Amino acid sequence: MHHPVGGRSAQAQPVCKALRGLKFLSTSRNTAGSISGAPDRANQKAPPDRGREKKTHLRAAMSRAKVPGPLWALWLMRAALATVYFQEEFLDGESWRNRWIPSTNDSKFGHFRLSSGKFYGDIQKDKGLQTTENAKFYAISSRFKPFSNKGKTLVIQYTVKHEQKMDCGGGYIKIFPSELDQKNLNGKSQYYIMFGPDICGFDIKKVHVILFYKNQYHSNKKPIRCKVDGFTHLYTLTLRPDLTYEVKIDTDIIESGSIEEDWNLQKIRRMEKSALKMPENWDKLSQNDKPSDVPSQDWDKHLLDASANKPSDWNSELDGEWQPSVIQKPKHKDGLKLDNSDYKDVWLHKKIENPGYLQDFEFLEYEDIGVIGLELWQVRSGTIFDNFLITDDENYAADFGLKTWGRTKDPEKEMDMIQAKEEIKKAREEEEQLIRENIKEKYFQSQTAKDEL
Known part of the structure; x- marks a missing residue:
C-alpha cells in the first residue's frame, strides 16, 4: 500500500513505523519458501500456509510494539495485502x-x-x-x-x-x-x-x-x-x-x-493496415493522377535496408527476432513521390493502432x-x-x-579492509624476514671467507 508523503498526520507516523516493523516480522513467517525443512525430493510440495501460527506471531509482535488496540484490525488488513511467495x-x-x-x-x-x-x-x-x-x-x-x-x-x-x-x-x-x-x-x-x-x-x-x-x-x-x-x-x-x-x-x-x-x-502494438484501397492501376498512374486525399503525415517514409545482413553473433533467444535496419527515403512529396530514379512510387500501408492490443497483451x-x-x-x-x-x-x-x-x-x-591490512602487514614482515636472512647469510659467508684466509 502506497501513501503520499504528506498523507499522514505527524501523530500517526510513529504508529505506522511500528506497523511496518510488525509487517516484516509477521509476513516473513508466512512464506511458501520458509526456512522450515521440506521433504528431500525433486518435486516436493510447498509447506502449507500456517495461518494460526501467523496470527500468534502477529499478536505477540503487536504486544511487544504496544500498538493501540483499535489499530489491530487495520494492521491485519495491511499485513494481508503483502504476499510473500x-x-x-x-x-x-x-x-x-x-x-x-x-x-x-x-x-x-x-x-x-x-x-x-x-x-x-x-x-x-x-x-x-x-x-x-x-x-x-x-x-x-x-x-x-x-x-x-x-x-x-x-x-x-x-x-x-x-x-x-x-x-x-x-x-x-x-x-x-x-x-x-x-x-x-x-x-x-x-x-x-x-x-x-x-x-x-x-x-x-x-x-x-x-x-x-x-x-x-x-x-x-x-x-x-x-x-x-x-x-x-x-x-x-x-x-x-x-x-x-x-x-x-x-x-x-x-x-x-x-x-x-x-x-x-511496439511492433506488437502497431499493425499495418491500408487506410485506402490501392487502385488496381496504381503502377501506371502518374504522380499527378494519384489520389490527392492521401494523408501524407500518416505514411511510412522508410524502407528496409535490403543490403543489411544478420550479425554472426546474433542470439535469437536473447536478442529477439532479427530485423534489418531501415533507411530513409529521399525527398518525399505527399508521402509518395520519390525524386530518386532508383526508386519507384510504392503503395505505402498506413500503420494504425491495434484496437485489440491491450486485451491481447x-x-x-x-x-x-x-x-x-x-x-x-x-x-x-x-x-x-x-x-x-x-x-x-x-x-x-x-x-x-x-x-x-x-x-x-x-x-x-570493514572486515575486508582489516584483512587487507593484515595481509599487507604479513607480506611486509615476510619480506623483512627474507632480507634479514639474506643479510645473515652474507655475513656468515664473509666470516667463513676471512677464516679461510
Whole structure:
C-alpha cells in the first residue's frame, strides 16, 4: 500500500513505523519458501500456509510494539495485502539441502556449499549458496506453492557476492513454471524470467532482464551495468501490471521505464493496415493522377535496408527476432513521390493502432510460477547467492533488503579492509624476514671467507 508523503498526520507516523516493523516480522513467517525443512525430493510440495501460527506471531509482535488496540484490525488488513511467495535466508544450517534440489542432468555440474565467504558482515546471516568448482556449469532450484501474478506487482530480489572478483560467469537467477523437472534442470529448460548480473571480460558487465512471451525470450534493450567488485550487492526487479518496471542495485534505481518500449514491443502494438484501397492501376498512374486525399503525415517514409545482413553473433533467444535496419527515403512529396530514379512510387500501408492490443497483451502475466533456480556457468567459482525473495509488495521487499543486506554490508567492507591490512602487514614482515636472512647469510659467508684466509 502506497501513501503520499504528506498523507499522514505527524501523530500517526510513529504508529505506522511500528506497523511496518510488525509487517516484516509477521509476513516473513508466512512464506511458501520458509526456512522450515521440506521433504528431500525433486518435486516436493510447498509447506502449507500456517495461518494460526501467523496470527500468534502477529499478536505477540503487536504486544511487544504496544500498538493501540483499535489499530489491530487495520494492521491485519495491511499485513494481508503483502504476499510473500518465497523467502530464503539459509538460517537453519544444512537443512537447505531439503529445499534446494541439484540437477542431475549432467554429472559434470558443479557443486554448491553453504558459506559466508572469506569476509562477511555476520557469519550466520551472510551464509548463502556458494559455487565451489572452476570452469563448471551449475544447476540447482527450489520449489514453492505455485501462483499467478496476473494483475499484481511482482518483485524478485536477492543478493549476490562475487568474492572471487568475477572475470567470466553468471550471477543471475531464473524463475520457472511449477511443471519444471528439477532433477533435469539445464540450459534448455524453459523459464519465465531471467534476472541478474553477467560478467565476461571487458565487454560484458550487464544486468540481464529477460522475459518469456509467446514462446520467445525478450531481452531489455537498454544496457544495464552490474557491479563488478567483490562485495555483496542487492539486486531487485519490480514488474508492475501497468507495464512499468524498475531495476535496483543496492536500493538505487538504475533503470526504469515502459516494458513495451524497452523490450521492443511496439511492433506488437502497431499493425499495418491500408487506410485506402490501392487502385488496381496504381503502377501506371502518374504522380499527378494519384489520389490527392492521401494523408501524407500518416505514411511510412522508410524502407528496409535490403543490403543489411544478420550479425554472426546474433542470439535469437536473447536478442529477439532479427530485423534489418531501415533507411530513409529521399525527398518525399505527399508521402509518395520519390525524386530518386532508383526508386519507384510504392503503395505505402498506413500503420494504425491495434484496437485489440491491450486485451491481447499479456506480457507480464504468468499463471504458474512455482520454482526459483540458478542455472549458469562460471570460469572462477566463489560466488555467494543469498536472501532470495519473491513477493507482490514493494515496501516489504525494501524492508527485507534493509534488514538483511542493509545490516551487514558495512561490517562486510570493514572486515575486508582489516584483512587487507593484515595481509599487507604479513607480506611486509615476510619480506623483512627474507632480507634479514639474506643479510645473515652474507655475513656468515664473509666470516667463513676471512677464516679461510
